[in-house]
Amino acid sequence: MKNIFKSFLSTIAVLAILFSNAQAGSVKIGTEGAYPPWNAKDESGKLIGFEVELANWLCIYMKADCTIVEQDWDGMIPGLIMRKYDAIMAGMSITGERMKVINFSQGYADEVAQLAVMKGSSLEGMDTPSGINLSLGGSNVKSALKTLTGALAGKTVCVQTATIHQNFLESGDVGSVTVRTYKTQDEVNLDLAAGRCDAALAAAVAFTDYAEKSGKPVVLIGPTLSGGAFGNGVGVGIRKDDTELLKAFNKAIDQARKSGKISELAIKWFGFDASM
Amino acid sequence: MDLDFISEHFPRLLKATKLTIELTCLSLFFGIFVGVFFAILRTSKNKILFFISYYYSYIFRGTPLLVQIFIIYFGLGQVEWIRESFLWIFLKEPYSCAILAFTLNTGAYSSEIFRSAFETINKGILEAAEGLGLNKTHTFFKIKLPIVIKQSLPAYGNEMILMLKGTSLASTVTLLDLTGVAKHIISTTFRPVEVFIVAGSIYLLMTFIIHNFIKFLEKRLYYPK
Numbered sequence: 001m002k003n004i005f006k007s008f009l010s011t012i013a014v015l016a017i018l019f020s021n022a023q024a025g026s027v028k029i030g031t032e033g034a035y036p037p038w039n040a041k042d043e044s045g046k047l048i049g050f051e052v053e054l055a056n057w058l059c060i061y062m063k064a065d066c067t068i069v070e071q072d073w074d075g076m077i078p079g080l081i082m083r084k085y086d087a088i089m090a091g092m093s094i095t096g097e098r099m100k101v102i103n104f105s106q107g108y109a110d111e112v113a114q115l116a117v118m119k120g121s122s123l124e125g126m127d128t129p130s131g132i133n134l135s136l137g138g139s140n141v142k143s144a145l146k147t148l149t150g151a152l153a154g155k156t157v158c159v160q161t162a163t164i165h166q167n168f169l170e171s172g173d174v175g176s177v178t179v180r181t182y183k184t185q186d187e188v189n190l191d192l193a194a195g196r197c198d199a200a201l202a203a204a205v206a207f208t209d210y211a212e213k214s215g216k217p218v219v220l221i222g223p224t225l226s227g228g229a230f231g232n233g234v235g236v237g238i239r240k241d242d243t244e245l246l247k248a249f250n251k252a253i254d255q256a257r258k259s260g261k262i263s264e265l266a267i268k269w270f271g272f273d274a275s276m
Numbered sequence: 277m278d279l280d281f282i283s284e285h286f287p288r289l290l291k292a293t294k295l296t297i298e299l300t301c302l303s304l305f306f307g308i309f310v311g312v313f314f315a316i317l318r319t320s321k322n323k324i325l326f327f328i329s330y331y332y333s334y335i336f337r338g339t340p341l342l343v344q345i346f347i348i349y350f351g352l353g354q355v356e357w358i359r360e361s362f363l364w365i366f367l368k369e370p371y372s373c374a375i376l377a378f379t380l381n382t383g384a385y386s387s388e389i390f391r392s393a394f395e396t397i398n399k400g401i402l403e404a405a406e407g408l409g410l411n412k413t414h415t416f417f418k419i420k421l422p423i424v425i426k427q428s429l430p431a432y433g434n435e436m437i438l439m440l441k442g443t444s445l446a447s448t449v450t451l452l453d454l455t456g457v458a459k460h461i462i463s464t465t466f467r468p469v470e471v472f473i474v475a476g477s478i479y480l481l482m483t484f485i486i487h488n489f490i491k492f493l494e495k496r497l498y499y500p501k
Contacts, residue, residue, distance in 0.1 A: 162463030
C-alpha cells in the first residue's frame with residue numbers, strides 16, 4: 001500500500017514538473033493574418049509578415065517554444081483574455097483604452113496613419129503640413145485638423161473596426177464624419193476601390209501595399225497622423241496577470257533591437273525602418 | 277454580470293434592434309411576392325419557366341447566405357460596368373444590398389414552402405370550383421390562396437425566424453444592426469459575454485413574438501376537416 005502511494009505521489013510530481021515546464025516554455029501568439037505588411041497570409045494560407053518573423057526571433061531570444069495562431073481582429077483582445085493565446089502581435093497600437101484591459105510590452109515598431117482616396121477624388125490636393133503629431137498639439141496641428149474637418153464634412157470614411165483609426169474619426173477631432181466600419185482592412189480596400197467610400201483611413205503602408213499589389217489608383221492625401229488617438233507605437237499585448245511573460249518579451253525586444261534584427265525585418269517588410 | 281455595464285449599453289442595442297426589425301420585415305415582405313411568383317412558375321407546364329424557378333431555388337438554398345450577401349455587396353461592386361450603370365445607385369448602398377440578398381434568399385425558401393402547399397390542394401376542390409363556374413382568377417384568390425396560406429403557415433413561421441436571425445449577417449457589410457452594434461460595443465469594451473447575452477436575449481424575445489403570432493394565426497385559421 002505504501003509503495004502504491006509512493007509511486008502515485010511521484011507520478012504526480014513528475015506530471016507537475018512536466019506541466020509547469022510546458023507552461024513556462026510554450027507561448028501561443030495571436031495574430032490576424034490580414035494586415036499586410038504587419039501580418040498576412042501567403043497563397044498556401046501560411047502566416048507571413050513582419051510580425052510573424054519578429055515573433056519567431058523574439059521566441060528564440062526568450063528560448064520559448066512558440067506557436068502562432070490566427071484570430072479575427074474584432075475578437076483579438078477578448079481572445080487574449082479568454083486564454084486562447086498568451087500574447088498579441090497584430091499591428092496593435094499601444095493606446096490608453098486598451099491599456100485598461102491588457103498590458104503592452106515596449107513598442108517594437110511604429111508607423112503613421114494617413115487618409116487614402118481614389119485618384120481623381122475632390123479630396124486630393126489638400127493644403128496641410130506633410131505630417132502632424134497629435135500629442136504635440138500647437139497651432140500647426142490645430143490648423144491641419146481644421147482643414148481635415150472642412151474637407152471631410154459630409155463624407156463617408158471607411159476604416160477597419162476597433163482600430164486606432166476608428167477611434168480617431170469618432171473622437172470628434174475631425175468633426176462628425178460618417179464612419180463606416182469593416183471587419184478587415186482588405187474589405188476597406190475593396191470598398192474604397194469600388195467607390196463606396198469617399199476616403200479611407202489606415203496605416204499608410206496598408207494603402208501603398210494594396211495599391212502596389214492590386215494596381216488600383218489609390219493615393220494618400222493629407223498629413224501623416226501620429227500621437228494622440230493613434231497611440232504610442234505597436235507592442236505585444238499581454239494579459240494583466242502575466243507579468244513574467246511581459247518581462248520576457250521586454251527583454252527579448254531589447255535584445256532584438258540591439259542586434260539590429262527589428263530594423264532588418266522592418267526594412268524587409270515595410271521598405272523603410274519602422275522599428276522603434 | 278455587471279448590471280451597470282448592461283444598462284449603460286442597452287439603449288444603443290435597442291436602437292439597433294430597429295434596423296434588425298426593418299431588415300427582417302422588408303425582406304420578408306418582398307420575399308413573399310418573390311416566393312409566390314416562383315412557386316407559381318414551378319407549377320407551370322412551360323419547361324423554361326419551370327427550370328428558371330427550379331434553379332433559382334436550388335442555387336439560393338444551396339449556398340450560404342453569407343456568400344450570397346458577399347457576392348452581391350463586394351462581388352458586384354468589383355464589376356466596372358455595374359458601377360457605371362444605373363444599378364449602382366441601388367447597389368452602392370449596403371442597406372439595399374442587404375435587403376436584396378435577404379429577399380432573394382427568403383424568396384427561394386418561401387417558394388418551396390408555397391409550392392408544396394399548392395400541391396396539397398385536393399383536386400376535388402378545384403373540380404368543384406370549376407363545376408360552380410368560377411373563373412381562374414376567382415379560383416386562385418378565393419380557393420387556392422386561402423388553402424395555401426393555411427397550409428404553409430407552420431413552415432413559413434419557421435422561415436420568418438430564420439430570416440430574423442439571418443439579418444445578423446448585415447453587420448458583415450457595415451450595417452449597424454443589433455449584431456453590428458453588439459460587435460461595435462465589444463470592440464471598445466472588450467466584454468463579449470455580457471453584450472452577446474443581451475443581444476441574444478433581444479433576438480430571443482423577437483423570436484418569441486413571431487412564434488406566438490404564427491400560433492395565433494394558426495388557431496384563427498383552423499377548421500375541422
